[in-house]
Amino acid sequence: MLDCIVLTGAAGRLGRALRPALAASCKELRLLDQSPLAAGHANETAFQLDLNDQAVLAGALAGANAVVHFAGYPREADWPTLLAANVAGVASLWEAARVAGVGRILYASSNHAVGMYPRSEKLSQGALPGPDSRYGVTKVFMESLASLYAAKHGLRGFGIRIGHCAPQPSDARMLSHWIHPEDLSALVQVGLRAEYENEYVYGVSNNSRSWWSNDRAEALGYRPAHSADAFIDSLQAQTSASPVAEHFQGGSFAAAEFDNPRFRAD
Ligand SMILES: NC(=O)c1ccc[n+]([C@@H]2O[C@H](COP(=O)([O-])OP(=O)(O)OC[C@H]3O[C@@H](n4cnc5c(N)ncnc54)[C@H](O)[C@@H]3O)[C@@H](O)[C@H]2O)c1
Numbered sequence: 001m002l003d004c005i006v007l008t009g010a011a012g013r014l015g016r017a018l019r020p021a022l023a024a025s026c027k028e029l030r031l032l033d034q035s036p037l038a039a040g041h042a043n044e045t046a047f048q049l050d051l052n053d054q055a056v057l058a059g060a061l062a063g064a065n066a067v068v069h070f071a072g073y074p075r076e077a078d079w080p081t082l083l084a085a086n087v088a089g090v091a092s093l094w095e096a097a098r099v100a101g102v103g104r105i106l107y108a109s110s111n112h113a114v115g116m117y118p119r120s121e122k123l124s125q126g127a128l129p130g131p132d133s134r135y136g137v138t139k140v141f142m143e144s145l146a147s148l149y150a151a152k153h154g155l156r157g158f159g160i161r162i163g164h165c166a167p168q169p170s171d172a173r174m175l176s177h178w179i180h181p182e183d184l185s186a187l188v189q190v191g192l193r194a195e196y197e198n199e200y201v202y203g204v205s206n207n208s209r210s211w212w213s214n215d216r217a218e219a220l221g222y223r224p225a226h227s228a229d230a231f232i233d234s235l236q237a238q239t240s241a242s243p244v245a246e247h248f249q250g251g252s253f254a255a256a257e258f259d260n261p262r263f264r265a266d
Helices: 013-024 054-061 079-100 134-153 181-193 215-220 228-235 243-247
Strands: 002-008 026-033 044-048 066-069 104-110 156-162 198-203
Touching: 002 013, 013 026, 013 181, 054 079, 066 079, 066 181, 079 104, 079 134, 104 134, 104 181, 134 156, 134 198, 156 181, 181 198, 181 215, 198 215
Parallel strands: 002 026, 002 066, 026 044, 066 104, 104 156, 156 198
Antiparallel strands: none
8 A cells, every 4th residue: 555645636526436445545645636635535635736836846756655646737728727727737736756765657648649540540558649629739748748757757648548448438539539537447456556667558348349559458357347339329329510520539528629631521
């Protein structure tokens, strides 16, 4: 059992889903968020802070073994919004973690870091970035920052390119990239315990239509218990009306603001 885990974005949708398993897997779980939040389990402590506040952050990270970083702006937005939450806040967190001597950071990257790949292409974890939005670019920034800190400072990085996390899939695209919250929680547990330096894995359940090969996650011990396959019959007709969205893995994120004159749909 780890002594201390810090969970950022603890008041958010995914942070709330991860909390119970994290609280059970360490002696002390520190919950960080800029939004109000309250400690629930006996071993939880709550810190309401902005990741950009280095002084407060330093205190919250002192003595922590691992950071599970799920704070951030979770969708497309203008640059000022994304830069504050997903770039400046991320740079601030990694630097504070390095100074505090944190051993590893697991973090919420996104399918939108590779959303401009066509759905016809199966990606390995080594796939070059292909962001589909300003939001996706900020996730690529975080992956690059993790790589830098792992190589230069030995701060282990575990980037999870999360598909869509929800109790069940709700459209045809999710037949490929959906992940059940229990599988995400299991993947986080893998990231807390496995031996690695810097990894990028896919946050996806055991879906036969997945666009991603998740060999590395499986080699480290990930065994997803859920699959979107049971929903194929009921959801496969629920596609969008946009040929651009249907062509690219990123769906509507790829189609937004899209005006590439050389694009030809399949
Ligand atoms: N929900 C999904 O299916 C999904 C898919 C792919 C990636 N992700 C990523 O997972 C993470 C969590 O997503 P979510 O759906 O729980 O989002 P969410 O908006 O519900 O939660 C994010 C939390 O981060 C906090 N936050 C934002 N900026 C902060 C800052 N500067 N300092 C402190 N706290 C800050 C917010 O207050 C919020 O509670 C995000 O990084 C998102 O991009 C989510």
